[in-house]
Amino acid sequence: MTRPLSHTAHEDAPLSAAKNPNPVAAGNELAPLHGDVLIGRSVTINRPRGELYSFWRDFKNLPQFMHNVHSVTIQDQIHSHWIIEAPGGKTVEWDSEITQDEPGRLIAWQSLEGASVRNSGRVEFLNSPDDRGTVVRVTLTYDPPAGAVGKLIARLFQKEPKVQARQDLRRFKQLMETGEIATARPPDAAPRA
């Protein structure tokens, strides 16, 4: 289930858990992923693999559990336009294309030229070996651009991409298993008396 680090032959742990992660060292397995920030996270969801793949593959659904994604507009079979909410009410946008699509098993995507923060990701859907449903494994990379403006934008994401991915996956699991996203906040949180 987990891929060995290619440069140490005796390690079963995933690259994302490495103390000094170097995505490039992972070689072809993570291509075409590139970038400085590597996030990898798995969650087991008590639903069939096909159902989870189908929900994720319809990228219009993603804002339901990716809370910093304002919207995803589908342009054609493989192209989509993403609008991301950034702190301070700003938005960041980019175009993305699907680079790999194996129904029921794998979706990989990457941002196109001109993206303010280059990023790529893949989500894999694997049968849980312990018969507990589906293991959903998400790997993301972010490649912050050089330059002052770029660094500012990048900081908005670099501060939190690992946190964001973790929370997004939790919400995906909640939505798929229970039909809802758990929240303790009232719909329009009013200031307390």
Place this chain on the structure above:
Amino acid sequence: MRALTWHGKHDVRVDTVPDPEIVNPRDAIIKITSTAICGSDLHLYDHTIPTMKAGDVLGHEFMGEVVEVGRGNSRLKVGQRVVVPFVIACGQCFFCQQQQFAACDNSNPAETADMSEFLYGYPMTGAFGYSHLTGGYAGGQAEYVRVPYSDVGPIVIPDGIEDEKVLFLSDILPTGWMAAENCDIKPTDTVAVWGCGPVGLFAVQSAFALGAHRVIAIDHYPHRLDLAKSMGAEVINFEEVNVREALVEMTGGIGPDACIDAVGMESHGVTADSVMDKVKAAVKLVTDETHGLRQVIIACRKGGKISIPGVYGGVTDKFPIGALMEKGLSVKSGQTHVQKYMPQLLKLILEGKLDTTFLISHRMSLEEAPTGYKMFKERQNEVTKVVLKPHLETRH
């Protein structure tokens, strides 16, 4: 609506806050008829549990009438009277499916789950009125409460049985039961219970119900020891005697077979190690005082069973890991899987085999709740359990 809110150490107030609303399809809104103050609420009152925010509504032992249900709930009906478990469980995750409801994967919102994942390795379940570690859900010491996954948790109570007979199904009765069940009691067993608060007393009652041969209860409040004695337990006052020596002698030199720590993280003692705890806790080197738990581990017989329902949150010092290992002890612990135990315990209550009303020492309106907290904290001998009635007029 009116609600009991937290504002700092030893500062709880009854404020007017917005009424809860249906947010998710499986929610229900309950109009609360009875709610209690829990021993673990005192950890919030003393501010030994982190992540509290001013204005948080407390209370996790409550029951009442269903006044609204979301469109996704096909089980509960408006007008039914229900007792609500203090842990929030979705019913569909791996843990809920195994009846480990207090380990539910989904009920802690994604944003707050980070904190317990960081502290404990994996995120804790959501619960009512118990800090943002458990999701920051508004609790039930209030007139109304929003109950998520209401098709899973709440148990319907038949007409004709008063609130006080069933209220403790929400937390302390299943907690005492699970604590005793975790002792894996054999018919010849002697079970020792540290702490004769409500959970300890229910653990005593449950241990006998599960077939223990003898139960020995340990505390220092005479009234609480009397209550344990009235259930058939032998009692030890830890201020008068050396507990370990007493237990050794009372068990013919063997030691108790199973030991229950119903004391938890604010354990008070007058020995060197408990003084060290207090000092270290004051300067935040440790978070939990474990004088009681240390005593439990030392006093338990070799190869014995330890059961820990007492609430702990952080880390402790001078933990007798050597004693635990060299004596080959087994340890079971955890927040209570309330949903698992409610049906069988309700049945025992309806059959008259379990009584919970003996515990209630004080009843008051919600408006008097801050006084209730103060009394429960300061006069633990005569105040055994405070029950609040949110829709009762304050009498002067």
